[in-house]
Amino acid sequence: MNQPPKILITGAGGFTGRHACRHFSQAGFDVTAIARTNTPDSQVKVEYCNLTDQDAVASLVKKTKPKYLLHLAGQNHVGQSWLDPVSSLENNLLSTLYVIEALRHEHPECKICVAGSVLQFDLNDLSALPHPYSLSKTLQVLIAQAWEILYNMQIIIAKPSNLIGPGFSKGVCSIFAQKIADMEASKADQVLEIDNLNVQRDFLDVRDVVRAYEILLTKGESGEVYEVASGRSYSLNEVVSNYRKLTAIDFEIKSRVNEKINTKLDLNPAKMMSLGWKPVIPLESSLADILNFYRCK
Incomplete structure (x- = not known):
């Protein structure tokens, strides 16, 4: 009998993370929810981990050895990034680096989807940098793309639009x-x-987005950036x-x-839709x- 595929979902206690845990559990995945404090709603396994602690992340990855990683964790509030830019960089950049690097050592065949942001900026135009949050998300994606190239890892970037839906959100x-x-x-x-x-x-229901994340992990092409939006x-x-x-x-x-x-409209979902996804x-x-x-x- 085939075992259900293992997936780690970081940021599982957050708005999108809670929906992702519920979706992937119902879709038949063996879900391990990674949270710092908040417990996900779904009946899934939960591991508490500070993703800015490199040793703790390495131990977590060694213990779980997932087939898939959906990386949603981070600091996602623009206002907070102005108040504490260092924390935003730690939570968005270092956490991504630590979890990807741990997977490179312990389970390099893991397929990874990193959630970027519509608020990323063009690195060729620093004058367009609007706030520290944008910097943190842009560098996060840059690290993920670099590790895909340098170490031949299976990493996909999702670039979602403004997510809405039931649940606690700052939107x-x-x-x-x-x-x-x-x-x-x-x-x-x-x-x-x-x-x-x-x-x-561009508003998009979070339940449509977590469906897109499943499609990206199972059908998406490594090294590609997929814009997930209503259009x-x-x-x-x-x-x-x-x-x-x-x-x-x-x-x-x-x-x-x-x-x-x-x-x-800055986001074009055509590439995402070519995989068979559409918002419903x-x-x-x-x-x-x-x-x-x-x-x-």
Whole structure:
């Protein structure tokens, strides 16, 4: 009888990590969830590890010897990166280096998917560097790509767009939903404050993204970068309009800026779709699920 393939999922206690653990467990993988403190929701094996501790990472990899690694761990908040840039670099860059290097020594045949970011910048134009978070994610991906070339490792880069969906998240759709749920419970003023309603973003449900990660690990080509996105931008005004349809609260909107912004779609999911993936959860369903999540909290 064939044993289910082993997969390590780092950052398993985070927003995407919790969904990933649930998805891969239901898909028949032998999941080991790696977390620092938060415990994943799913009934999977959990290993607690500080990924910035090289010796601890080496011991973990030696113990588990996974067939696949989905590397989601890191510091993913732009504001926090301004306050503590060193910690952001440690958590995004060193953790990636330590886990990949441990796999190189202990289990080099492991196939790895590293989650990059839409906020990476072009290394050929340092003047375009917007914040320390962007620097940390750009260098993280550079390290992963370098180890794929230098040591012939099986490493794929996923570049996801703005992830949304049920669960605790610091994303704008979750912030709106939590405020509306508080309004419904008479815990907040019926005012939604937004910087600019005309800002546009490519939103993608996290449950579609974890499906994409499975496809990348099983079908993706080593050394490639796959952009995981819906391929369509929505303004925050459209997001708010959808939330209005989901609540009886007639909330007021206060927008600090109302300039029209022309937003270019930076992500092209064509390569990802060539592997047989496509997003299936519409924005309206994602927003409804997010709002219902916060209503129950």
